[in-house]
Amino acid sequence: MLTVEAFSMYIMLCVLAPLLGAFTLLFLFIFEKRIDLLEKQTREIALERELQTALYNQLNQEIQPHFFFNTLNSILSLARLNRKTELIRSIETLSKLLKFKYQTNNNLITIDEELTYVNYYLEIQKIRFRDRLHYEILTDPNVTQAVVIPFLIQTLVENAFKHSFEKYIGESYLKIVVRKADKEIYMTIWNNSFEGQENVPHEGGLGLENIVKRLELLFPNSHTSVQLINTTDGMTVLVIFPFLIKSEI
Known part of the structure; x- marks a missing residue:
């Protein structure tokens, strides 16, 4: 014969069991929805990265024909x-x-590799321009293994020839400086201007626009900048982006 205490416990279990079951099912339902949401977000992030990578690769390929065309020219x-x-x-x-x-x-090279491209190109231009062309490349010793987008310096050097050296007779001076300040790389590409010259690279052209887009894709959460600085003695392009070693990416 059941005691009052046992009977009360039995009634309590009969009442609580469905509630516990309902709460358990609700928890599992919410947990499953959460898992589905996380999986969806993960897929979206992966897809976004793939799209950014594809766009970055496309922009890299766009700049190369211009480089080789200018060299052949x-x-x-x-x-x-x-x-x-x-x-x-x-x-x-x-x-x-x-x-x-x-x-x-x-699709990602070191500054040392980029400067190798530039030196080959400048060798060809030195043969062409002879004693008219003077150039200097200065780099901090600790920046050569930092990563950079391909053809960044190369494109800006080509702009100097296209918009300046090839159009005006006179001594042509080019100076490339690559240095590290705090956790950023500062690149300056300067070329001299001539009297009466509008020594401004075509701002809407493929080269500079391409550089800006690729820097934003490569360093989406960091400060990057491409600035045109027109002075009395020439044009300077200043490019700023994070200092990263290739192994860190």
């Missing part, structure tokens, strides 16, 4: 002037450049 000018010795040297340098390019065909 420089070599063609030597052929037209019948400067055979310089033409042969330029073709040899272009061959080295192409070999280096396809040995390091990455």
Whole structure:
């Protein structure tokens, strides 16, 4: 025979069991929805990264034909002037450049690799412009292994030739400085201006717009900047982006 206490406990269990079951089902339902939401957010983030990577790669590919076209155009000018010795040297340098390019065909390179491109290009231009062209490259010793988007310096150097050196007769000066300040890289590419010259790169052109977009894609949560500084003695392009070693990305 049940005691009053046992009977009361039995009634309590009969009342609480459905409630506990209902709360358990509700908890499982909420937990399952939460898991589904997290999985959806993870998929969306992965998709967004894939889209950003695809866009970044596309922008990298866009800039390369312009670089090679400008280089070939420089070599063609030597052929037209019948400067055979310089033409042969330029073709040899272009061959080295192409070999280096396809040995390091990455979407992210070091500053040291980028400057290798630039030096090959400047060698060709030095052959073409002879004693008219003067250039200097200065780098902090601790920045050479930092990452940079491909053809960043190269594009700005090409702008100096396209918008300045090729249009005006006179001494052509180019100075590239790469330094580290705190946790950022500061790049300055300066070229001299000539009297009466509108020495301003085409702001809406592919080169600068491409650089801005690629920097934003590569460093989405960091400060990046591309500034045009026009002074009495020339044009400076200042580029700022985070200092990161390749192994940290």
